[in-house]
Amino acid sequence: METGDGTAYVPLKRMKKSVDGEAKNALQELNETLPGLKFEFSQTGPSHEPMFTAQVTVNDQVCCVCSRAVF
Numbered sequence: 001m002e003t004g005d006g007t008a009y010v011p012l013k014r015m016k017k018s019v020d021g022e023a024k025n026a027l028q029e030l031n032e033t034l035p036g037l038k039f040e041f042s043q044t045g046p047s048h049e050p051m052f053t054a055q056v057t058v059n060d061q062v063c064c065v066c067s068r069a070v071f
Contacts, residue, residue, distance in 0.1 A: 007046070026065065027039065027054055027056075027065065030056065030058075034058065037056050037057075037058065038056065038057075039054055039055065039056045040054070040055045041053070041054050041055075042054070042055075049068070050068070051066055051067075051068060052067050052068070052069070053065070053066045
């Protein structure tokens with residue numbers, strides 16, 4: 001989904017299993033597919049209810065993932 005400012009928000013999908021049986025999240029899969037990407041992480045909101053954000057630019061498109069839990 002894209003917002004008016006050109007930022008794409010990507011919903012988190014179910015974790016897939018890696019070859020060794022460990023679950024991988026969307027960020028791990030993206031990093032594995034396109035190694036060398038530079039991710040930016042931030043935390044906002046009050047300490048009792050933080051919001052975590054991960055942002056990466058791929059092919060001139062900014063992708064953002066937000067979660068109430070640590071990635």
